[in-house]
Amino acid sequence: MQIFATFEYSTFIEIAITELEEKGITAIYAVPLDLRKKEPRLLDNIHRADGLTFIDKGMVFAFLLGTIGASKGFVWQGGPIIWGIAGAILGFLIGVSLNWFIYLLKRNKKQLQLKKGKKGEVILIVTCEDNLASAVEDILWDHKALGLARTR
Template sequence: MHVIASFPFSTNVELALKKLEENGVLKNNIVAIPLKSIKNGDHILDTLYQSDGHGTLDLGFILGTIFMLLGAIYGFVLTWGPIIWGLIGLISGISLGFIIRYLYIKRKNKLYLPKEQKTEVILIIRCSEQQIPMINQILINHRAIGLGELQK
């Protein structure tokens, strides 16, 4: 039989291991696996398979439409005409909206995301069926996040 437990990375893991050894579980029957935290890079554009809910082009399209309209209106009075000024307004509006949204997302991520994510430790304990209730109780008392049993 195997008992599998998940712990947050803290001193409770060490205390649980010590208590298990005091209650007759051998050291070579315990495996502790610390998980490494993985930092996912920030994505500017959403893809079909991954979306974080931040549309970076929405503001750009809105500002592009407004600037294109203003460029076409005032292009009648300006030298190059309404079509060229409409295209200039479209490109500058999309660029400005993208830059504003990108800087906003960067600032928001810097302010509100935790600097370091806590990782977990997975314990795998080989034991007999008689030891399972005692091991489960020790792990629960030392704040295990989850417990599971694997029968062979």
């Protein structure tokens, strides 16, 4: 039977491996995962989307300022169509720049967290007999495993 577990890299995984070796389990394989080296792509395409968008606030502000511009355009020189389009363009630019500013603030906070010591994860693969599986699972859970799976 094989048991797969993921851990955040810490001393807990070392202690868990030591306890498993004391139980007589020697078929233990630990694989550290690499951290992302490059920043994720900023713009989405049709095949990949990460939920980050820059035009949502832009569309809302374009609607708001376009409506205000069109209604005021009946009074102002140039007419409602010109002022509606101008308000929509201005609102879109305001919304996109606001989203861009918020993105830059969040990105800088995430980079600071990475510099403070964000650790990678480790996958631990333990091969054992069926009768030891529950004891192995208990040891792994007791040492703060993030997730666990059992296969035959």
